[in-house]
Amino acid sequence: MKLKSTKYVWMDGKFISWKKATVHLITHTLHYGAGVFEGIRFYKTPKGTVIFRLTDHIKRLFYSAGAIGVKVPFSEKEVHDAVIRLVKKNEIKSGYIRPLIWYGEGHMGINPIGAPVNIAIACWPWGLYLKAESIRVKTSSFMRIHPKSTVHDAKISGHYANSIQAVLEVKKAGYDEALFLDYKGHVAEGPGENIFMVKNHVLITPAKGSILPGFTRDSIMKLAKDMGYQVMEKSFKLKDLYAADEVFLTGTAAEVVPVREVDKKKIGNGKVGPITQVLYKAFMEVVNGNHSKYKKWLTYVN
Ligand SMILES: Cc1ncc(COP(=O)(O)O)c(C=O)c1O
Secondary structure, X not given: OOOOOOOEEEEOOEXXXXXXXXXXXXXXXXXXXXXXXXXXXXXXXXXXXXXXXXXXXXXXXXXXXXXXXXXXXXOXXXXXXXXXHHHHHHOOOOEEXXXXXXXXXXXXXXXXXXXXXXXXXXXXXXXXXXXXXXXXXXXXXXXXXXXXXXXXXXXXXXXXXXXXXXXXXXXXXXXXXXXXXXXOOOEEEOOOOEEEEEEOOEEEEOOOOOOOOOHHHHHHHHHHHHOOOEEEEOXXXXXXXXXXXXEEEEEOOOEEEEEEEEOOEEXXXXXOOHHXXXXXXXXXXXXOOOOXXXXXXXXXXX
């Protein structure tokens, strides 16, 4: 997806121009994938720009860094504040923020011990990630990364080679998005989203264990519970998903995306389901600052 650049990037403690934010060919992470990142959205609200769940994202960034042995050369507070300063400095009101930590230049061989560690944050305006009112999803022949192969709930750059393979596979077959099963054959998640199904008014989302448990997933679960819906985190199979009344994906980039078809099977009546609609609306109200109950999730930039 082509993006619109902004003026500044924060790199290793300094603001530099977007054009100068480059890395050397001999950058360890470029070769081996041991980097970690976050995707964070910010929104224009009547009371100013807000960053959604910033503290949680920064915590996960540091957790992910720990999973690949990185000691971040800045504190969580310094990175948190750098994000706010960057958004302000770039003078954009809504979009996406990408912090990235990587093993840097001048160190080759798989063992990263001793390699320099770099950190940068970029942000840019970003509209809808999956550009449709509802989408068609196909189960990938690739399995979600086995939880014993990696720290599966860390957001490690290398994990996304698995996601990219699945996306390429299903795009070739004409679908909008991929779906992963886990090593037990249970429905896991999308390449960059969690999944929910609604059956008899109950929301069901795969239990933790093989997924990246997203903050959008967490927000939707809390919102749904507060609205009186029953929410269950439990494993289920594809046949259960095919028989669902409603299905939707959640993620920072994707937000809340209704799914109308999985593997050529129509979900419900093929239209956006009523509970999906209610939750989508509630989520957008929250991120737009219209729900005082959830203001703890919002960081105001100004
Ligand atoms: C594999 C995967 N699952 C789920 C998610 C959703 O997580 P979040 O809602 O925190 O963006 C993402 C996105 O970060 C992801 O990459």
